Amino acid sequence: xxxxxxxxxxxxxxxxxxxxxxxxxxxxxxxxxxxxxxxxxxxxxxxxxxxxxxxxxxxxxxxxxxxxxxxxxxxxxxxxxxxxxxxxxxxxxxxxxxxxxxxxxxxxxxxxxxxxxxxxxxxxxxxxxxxxxxxxxxxxxxxxxxxxxxxxxxxxxxxxxxxxxxxxxxxxxxxxxxxxxxxxxxxxxxxxxxxxxxxxxxxxxxxxxxxxxxxxxxxxxxxxxxxxxxxxxxxxxxxxxxxxxxxxxxxxxxxxxxxxxxxxxxxxxxxxxxxxxxxxxxxxxxxxxxxxxxxxxxxxxxxxxxxxxxxxxxxxxxxxxxxxxxxxxxxxx
Ligand code: AMP
Ligand code: TRP
Numbered sequence: 612x613x614x615x616x617x618x619x620x621x622x623x624x625x626x627x628x629x630x631x632x633x634x635x636x637x638x639x640x641x642x643x644x645x646x647x648x649x650x651x652x653x654x655x656x657x658x659x660x661x662x663x664x665x666x667x668x669x670x671x672x673x674x675x676x677x678x679x680x681x682x683x684x685x686x687x688x689x690x691x692x693x694x695x696x697x698x699x700x701x702x703x704x705x706x707x708x709x710x711x712x713x714x715x716x717x718x719x720x721x722x723x724x725x726x727x728x729x730x731x732x733x734x735x736x737x738x739x740x741x742x743x744x745x746x747x748x749x750x751x752x753x754x755x756x757x758x759x760x761x762x763x764x765x766x767x768x769x770x771x772x773x774x775x776x777x778x779x780x781x782x783x784x785x786x787x788x789x790x791x792x793x794x795x796x797x798x799x800x801x802x803x804x805x806x807x808x809x810x811x812x813x814x815x816x817x818x819x820x821x822x823x824x825x826x827x828x829x830x831x832x833x834x835x836x837x838x839x840x841x842x843x844x845x846x847x848x849x850x851x852x853x854x855x856x857x858x859x860x861x862x863x864x865x866x867x868x869x870x871x872x873x874x875x876x877x878x879x880x881x882x883x884x885x886x887x888x889x890x891x892x893x894x895x896x897x898x899x900x901x902x903x904x905x906x907x908x909x910x911x912x913x914x915x916x917x918x919x920x921x922x923x924x925x926x927x928x929x930x931x932x933x934x935x936x937x938x939x940x941x942x943x944x
Contacts, residue, residue, distance in 0.1 A: 615640055616752035616787075618651035618693065621670035622662065625677050626818040627897075628798035628808035631864045632758030636793045638682035640756060648688035649750055649925055650678055652918075655693045655700065655742060659735040660724060673904075675914050677821055680903035691921030693746065698929040703738070703745035705936060709774045710741045710767075718763060744768040747787050748775075749929040756790040759797045760807065765789040779939045795864040801835040804853025822901055825894045832858075832890045837882035844878045846871050855882065862889050865896045 617637055619629060637650055652674045654667060671692055683690055693699055715721065718740055725732040743764050747755055755765055765787065772784035798808045800817040808818045816831055836854045843849060849856045863870040877885050907914055937943050
């Protein structure tokens with residue numbers, strides 16, 4: 612059976628890149644009847660970089676609220692918090708014994724986050740991808756819907772799964788497939804079409820957050836960088852115009868139409884007149900999600916109950932898998 616697993620960190624508010632690159636695809640995957648789905652708020656990952664411990668549990672609830680508001684239905688998917696299922700950390704240690712330092716050192720996200728001063732970087736940040744592998748393998752997940760930037764971590768997960776199988780002479784872990792789907796697997800910054808939209812960018816004007824009001828969305832899109840050429844006749848002609856391409860991609864993804872059609876509809880128009888249309892599409896799509904999120908956060912008990920039930924369901928799957936791993940590795944008979 613197909614088992615889908617994915618997660619996001621409660622490090623700050625989700626933005627349009629998280630939504631279009633990952634969350635929206637998770638919601639679409641709920642249409643598949645023959646699959647089991649687990650969506651996790653990965654709070655253990657969030658503490659690998661400096662963070663505000665007074666805000667962590669609230670941030671976790673906000674991400675869970677965003678999942679539900681975007682359409683993740685706790686009846687159709689198992690929605691839970693990573694730290695509520697200790698199997699993840701336990702399996703991580705076991706997998707860590709098989710993870711090669713050299714491979715971890717090559718992870719681009721690690722290099723980006725560690726910066727130049729690697730001597731002072733915490734072991735948690737270095738081992739982050741091993742915990743991610745444990746998240747996935749603790750459920751023997753077969754499919755992992757993520758944005759493009761997570762591809763390398765998935766490769767490492769696949770590598771650890773086969774190292775385990777080879778070392779212990781078993782056919783135990785499946786090879787999880789990355790599902791990099793949807794029309795916008797890499798949403799770019801509104802201010803620089805060559806860098807991805809990210810929560811760590813200094814300026815809030817580079818991203819649209821799921822909690823932004825219609826006014827903020829409008830302001831950010833109006834100020835988004837473009838060039839002085841009009842919309843071309845074909846999509847191919849947008850090559851080499853990263854900012855323009857990004858706005859077209861966002862429009863297409865939110866409106867649910869192909870990029871070619873967006874180009875056809877607005878061919879010949881300047882971006883100054885395309886932007887109001889984009890604002891309309893963005894506000895119409897995002898405002899209901901934002902409103903629902905705010906409503907959910909007014910009654911936290913409801914989210915907390917859903918997460919508690921989710922953890923029980925998740926552990927019913929991961930705890931026997933961990934027990935099997937312990938047996939295979941010789942801890943138990
Ligand atoms: P993160 O913000 O790193 O916790 O990412 C959570 C999820 O959102 C992951 O699946 C990422 O691949 C995805 N994601 C993050 N930023 C972007 C982006 N700019 N475009 C598309 N997907 C993204
Ligand atoms: N590393 C992922 C990110 O930064 C988050 C993550 C942690 C994840 N564990 C996972 C994604 C397991 C998919 C599956 O976005």
